[in-house]
Amino acid sequence: MDVTWIPGDADALVLAIAALVAIAGGGGGWYAASRRGRGSSEPSVREGADAGTGRSATATTSPTAPAAPGARLDRLSSRLGGGFGARLLALVGRGDGTDWDGLEEALLASDVGTAATDEILEALKSRLRASSDSDPREALREVLLEIVDVPHPPMNLGEPGEGEAAPMVVVGVNGVGKTTTIGKLARLLTAQGYSLTLGAADTFRAAAADQLETWGSRIGVETVRSDRDGADPASVAFQAMERGVAAGSDVVIVDTAGRLQNKAGLMDELGKIVRVIGKTAPVREVLLVLDATTGQNGLNQARVFAEVANVTGIVLTKMDGSAKGGIALAVQRELGVPIRFIGLGEGEDDLAPFEPGQFVDGLLG
Numbered sequence: 001m002d003v004t005w006i007p008g009d010a011d012a013l014v015l016a017i018a019a020l021v022a023i024a025g026g027g028g029g030w031y032a033a034s035r036r037g038r039g040s041s042e043p044s045v046r047e048g049a050d051a052g053t054g055r056s057a058t059a060t061t062s063p064t065a066p067a068a069p070g071a072r073l074d075r076l077s078s079r080l081g082g083g084f085g086a087r088l089l090a091l092v093g094r095g096d097g098t099d100w101d102g103l104e105e106a107l108l109a110s111d112v113g114t115a116a117t118d119e120i121l122e123a124l125k126s127r128l129r130a131s132s133d134s135d136p137r138e139a140l141r142e143v144l145l146e147i148v149d150v151p152h153p154p155m156n157l158g159e160p161g162e163g164e165a166a167p168m169v170v171v172g173v174n175g176v177g178k179t180t181t182i183g184k185l186a187r188l189l190t191a192q193g194y195s196l197t198l199g200a201a202d203t204f205r206a207a208a209a210d211q212l213e214t215w216g217s218r219i220g221v222e223t224v225r226s227d228r229d230g231a232d233p234a235s236v237a238f239q240a241m242e243r244g245v246a247a248g249s250d251v252v253i254v255d256t257a258g259r260l261q262n263k264a265g266l267m268d269e270l271g272k273i274v275r276v277i278g279k280t281a282p283v284r285e286v287l288l289v290l291d292a293t294t295g296q297n298g299l300n301q302a303r304v305f306a307e308v309a310n311v312t313g314i315v316l317t318k319m320d321g322s323a324k325g326g327i328a329l330a331v332q333r334e335l336g337v338p339i340r341f342i343g344l345g346e347g348e349d350d351l352a353p354f355e356p357g358q359f360v361d362g363l364l365g
Ligand SMILES: Nc1nc2c(ncn2[C@@H]2O[C@H](COP(=O)(O)OP(=O)(O)OP(=O)(O)O)[C@@H](O)[C@H]2O)c(=O)[nH]1
Pocket: 172, 173, 174, 175, 176, 177, 178, 179, 180, 181, 202, 208, 257, 258, 259, 316, 317, 318, 319, 320, 321, 342, 343, 344, 345, 346, 350
């Protein structure tokens, strides 16, 4: 469901405050007062070279060159799937040699989900029956590829150098890897020539903004933040957009909190963020981050987020530690939006653009 937003009184107040802060160049007491212990009246915009001081500085480049995006999934493929492919392959044989019950169990245990499991079993049966000497591995490869190979139009971020300040919002429950993914993604996009601004709209705790700022600092991109726990996330998002436009950034990536336990609260907060960003430019991408180790629970989260925000893409994190990687086979068909990236570790280059063929080959080992 797309969320349509009709500003209410509370929203009008948020916008009014955000606009006041912007007009005053951050000099209004509200935002400045939210900055812990600096006594400065400037908005809390920091750049890589000067993280922590609040001063503006020329962004530095990352000390190490990022790994090439296209080769990442190949490089990291040995971390994929936790033996998922090997378990399936052990059950599939030529002719009548397939243990269909065992295969169904293995698929369900890996959180492929019932609908995708049925589809895989049916497709595999017809392939193996069509020819008694079909190569079981190749048949399984083709069937899995059919499941994951859905249309992947490019992300709607414009071209590097256009300076459109295309807003991207990153959502997901707490701990799934949102902030880490933004750091890795910022490094990847920077390597592709995009200039970025980061917005720390997870204001639930200052440490969340610190974490994002540390990534920004390492990569050499600006992070816009408030140091006050509980500051209005939508105001920070607004500030990030303003700064992104002023700096001529190509993309503004906004981090969000994942702690809202109920749908109404989530809808309220994400809605405000999207709406306030939309005052500057409509949100282009909403990336939903899912922790692959949570399996079906992750799918349930995905359904809720898809209802409250117009999710345009999925990032599956922790595929390196997941024996339940089958979620990758279920989630695209469930949500109807493409997997964009796969997280395969905690390192700065351990995020790979999703490519169906490489992914299935990696799964099957
Ligand atoms: N192994 C592995 N760990 C990951 C991956 N992505 C993130 N993590 C780890 O997961 C933990 C949580 O990551 P965060 O980025 O802080 O998660 P978050 O969603 O921002 O969490 P909150 O801000 O609390 O909502 C960190 O220890 C990350 O290093 C991944 O792809 N693989």
